[in-house]
Amino acid sequence: MPETFPIRSRTFNLAGENIDTDQIIPARFLTTTSRTGLGRFAFHDWRFDASGSPRPGSPLSGFDASGASILVAGRNFGCGSSREHAPWALLDYGFRAVISCEIADIFRSNAARNGLLPIVAPEAAHQWLLDNPGAEVEIDLEATRVHISGGPGFDFDIEPFARHCLLSGNDPMGYLLDQADEIRQFEEAAA
Amino acid sequence: MSPRSLFDKIWDAHIVRAETPDTPATMYVDLHLVHEVTSPQAFAELEDRGLKVRRPDRTLATIDHSTPTLPFKAGSPPPYATDAAAAQVETLYANTARHGIELNGWESEHRGVVHVIGPELGATQPGMTIVCGDSHTATHGAFGALAFGIGTTEVGHVLATQCLLQRKPKSMRVHVTGRPGPNTSAKDIILAIIAKIGVDGGTGHVIEYSGEAITALDMEGRMTLCNMSIEAGARAGLVAPDEKTVAFLDGRKRTPQGAEWDQAVARWRELYTDEGAHFDSEVVVDVEGLRPMITWGTAPDTAIALNDAVPAYRNDSDRKAADYMRVAAGETVSGQKVNRVFIGSCTNSRISDLRAAANIMRGRAISPGVTALVVPGSVWVKAQAEEEGLDKVFKAAGAEWREAGCSMCIAMNGDKGAPGELIVSTSNRNFEGRQGPGVRTMLASPAVAAASAVTGRVTDPAKLKEAEYA
Numbered sequence: 257m258p259e260t261f262p263i264r265s266r267t268f269n270l271a272g273e274n275i276d277t278d279q280i281i282p283a284r285f286l287t288t289t290s291r292t293g294l295g296r297f298a299f300h301d302w303r304f305d306a307s308g309s310p311r312p313g314s315p316l317s318g319f320d321a322s323g324a325s326i327l328v329a330g331r332n333f334g335c336g337s338s339r340e341h342a343p344w345a346l347l348d349y350g351f352r353a354v355i356s357c358e359i360a361d362i363f364r365s366n367a368a369r370n371g372l373l374p375i376v377a378p379e380a381a382h383q384w385l386l387d388n389p390g391a392e393v394e395i396d397l398e399a400t401r402v403h404i405s406g407g408p409g410f411d412f413d414i415e416p417f418a419r420h421c422l423l424s425g426n427d428p429m430g431y432l433l434d435q436a437d438e439i440r441q442f443e444e445a446a447a
Numbered sequence: 448m449s450p451r452s453l454f455d456k457i458w459d460a461h462i463v464r465a466e467t468p469d470t471p472a473t474m475y476v477d478l479h480l481v482h483e484v485t486s487p488q489a490f491a492e493l494e495d496r497g498l499k500v501r502r503p504d505r506t507l508a509t510i511d512h513s514t515p516t517l518p519f520k521a522g523s524p525p526p527y528a529t530d531a532a533a534a535q536v537e538t539l540y541a542n543t544a545r546h547g548i549e550l551n552g553w554e555s556e557h558r559g560v561v562h563v564i565g566p567e568l569g570a571t572q573p574g575m576t577i578v579c580g581d582s583h584t585a586t587h588g589a590f591g592a593l594a595f596g597i598g599t600t601e602v603g604h605v606l607a608t609q610c611l612l613q614r615k616p617k618s619m620r621v622h623v624t625g626r627p628g629p630n631t632s633a634k635d636i637i638l639a640i641i642a643k644i645g646v647d648g649g650t651g652h653v654i655e656y657s658g659e660a661i662t663a664l665d666m667e668g669r670m671t672l673c674n675m676s677i678e679a680g681a682r683a684g685l686v687a688p689d690e691k692t693v694a695f696l697d698g699r700k701r702t703p704q705g706a707e708w709d710q711a712v713a714r715w716r717e718l719y720t721d722e723g724a725h726f727d728s729e730v731v732v733d734v735e736g737l738r739p740m741i742t743w744g745t746a747p748d749t750a751i752a753l754n755d756a757v758p759a760y761r762n763d764s765d766r767k768a769a770d771y772m773r774v775a776a777g778e779t780v781s782g783q784k785v786n787r788v789f790i791g792s793c794t795n796s797r798i799s800d801l802r803a804a805a806n807i808m809r810g811r812a813i814s815p816g817v818t819a820l821v822v823p824g825s826v827w828v829k830a831q832a833e834e835e836g837l838d839k840v841f842k843a844a845g846a847e848w849r850e851a852g853c854s855m856c857i858a859m860n861g862d863k864g865a866p867g868e869l870i871v872s873t874s875n876r877n878f879e880g881r882q883g884p885g886v887r888t889m890l891a892s893p894a895v896a897a898a899s900a901v902t903g904r905v906t907d908p909a910k911l912k913e914a915e916y917a
């Protein structure tokens with residue numbers, strides 16, 4: 257998991273709407289029992305043809321994780337299946353944040369939980385980013401603010417507990433395990 | 448107390464620790480469904496932390512996504528597509544054995560698609576909270592349960608604590624009026640709803656479906672309906688339980704018996720939305736005279752009546768989708784040449800779906816050059832279909848009658864189409880490449896899929912009859 261915030265990077269654009277988790281990582285790569293090393297399958301069928309050769313003109317060609325690790329995507333990014341393999345693959349491929357004007361529910365919570373920041377931008381800022389690929393952006397998780405060099409910055413919402421866990425390294429599993437007594441009482445009352 | 452929706456009632460009854468501005472609610476989970484694809488990393492995390500599964504008795508597992516549907520001899524190894532698929536299934540066997548979880552594996556008469564077996568076992572019950580590492584968990588909402596998909600990290604949370612950290616979603620009522628026309632089913636209704644509200648129309652919401660068109664559906668139809676709630680972006684979809692719900696559950700393996708049954712039914716009768724309950728949004732959809740639907744694009748909200756023309760493109764994504772699907776605005780998809788037909792998936796693989804398909808195929812042959820796969824949702828559905836002789840109808844028509852599983856819905860078990868092929872599919876997702884790289888998928892009901900198999904063209908079942916009697 258990436259450890260350092262804020263994130264400062266250039267953006268990489270995938271403008272299509274409704275980019276679903278089957279595009280992010282096709283289902284046939286889900287026969288894994290591990291959560292690591294999935295970057296090679298990220299957007300696999302956009303990057304490679306049926307014989308496994310790189311596709312010329314793939315929407316991902318020119319992606320360079322070292323310089324542009326913030327993905328700007330079209331509306332309703334991450335729709336479809338609940339596979340957590342999608343954020344695992346994007347992180348391993350080199351993305352650290354996704355900005356869109358709308359991000360699908362399950363993907364959004366899966367992403368936040370893994371440290372891939374899901375940022376919902378106002379329409380105008382989103383459009384500006386789509387119109388200006390390679391923009392220089394800083395995502396300040398502490399202040400929940402996005403700064404765009406030469407463009408319209410904005411505040412964003414992130415579930416406060418997810419944000420707290422990311423910033424403090426706290427662990428939701430531990431938080432739940434600490435509620436063992438309350439859970440037992442709930443079970444006894446319901447029985 | 449102020450009036451509450453069905454969703455409010457279920458939510459309130461499952462809160463272990465209330466939501467605060469800083470922390471989500473801790474929500475208790477009554478039933479946790481587990482399959483081989485989204486659970487291995489969660490079990491591994493329990494292992495790493497030295498944790499046990501808190502409530503194996505509230506956990507129910509099966510194998511469905513990676514499993515082959517080709518028949519094989521008892522005692523010989525299943526013909527897995529890859530070693531990785533075999534290893535994934537074996538991992539679930541090991542994990543469930545270690546933690547004392549019921550696994551409906553190869554030897555079980557209730558092995559099958561996770562969302563088919565929950566209701567069939569009577570494990571799915573009104574008023575429950577049900578989760579699974581699978582977005583189509585919404586299917587179980589047909590019984591008036593709050594059921595939704597979760598990620599693998601959350602699968603680990605539920606295994607270890609039987610709880611989930613959740614902010615309360617918003618609520619939406621989709622009120623469906625009117626009587627659909629001939630040759631339609633719940634599939635056509637949900638496709639019409641998604642076409643109306645859009646693939647993101649339900650984002651952040653739990654949908655309650657109500658209205659005469661919904662109460663008229665049988666339980667299997669309601670499962671088809673709730674199943675595709677996620678295709679409108681919703682977390683969950685549900686329908687208030689009624690006499691049909693009770694009758695469906697009566698006598699199933701995991702439903703309460705005797706006096707406990709009576710108490711359960713009394714509780715279920717309290718599960719309805721109070722007059723005047725608040726919804727964050729409300730939509731009315733009229734399905735009076737609805738005609739069979741089909742999708743033309745690569746998102747589920749591109750559904751149109753089968754004989755209507757593809758509408759003008761709304762944006763670039765629509766244009767790209769039309770190019771991919773090799774269709775064009777202003778033209779109908781009816782009559783397009785079909786390569787394969789898939790009848791199956793958690794949307795449409797129950798007995799009523801197979802009957803609908805068999806009714807079309809009975810006494811007819813599928814078109815030469817079309818491969819039709821009929822994949823029952825569970826071993827139990829398969830047995831029932833065979834008892835009714837439906838397997839013979841399919842085989843006589845030239846279709847393949849397979850073993851239970853997800854199969855070509857997700858194409859990760861080896862069942863898939865070839866690049867460029869057009870598949871009319873009863874599943875729930877027409878995403879690019881969902882049924883194999885480069886494959887074009889059109890979503891439709893079992894009746895439309897079967898009619899299209901017979902003619903080799905995208906076909907309205909009504910047209911099929913006209914053609915023969917003409």
Ligand code: SF4
Pocket residue numbers: 511512560561562581583792793794852853856857874875
């Ligand atoms: S049948 Fe398809 S949608 Fe349903 S659980 Fe299996 S893969 Fe998912």
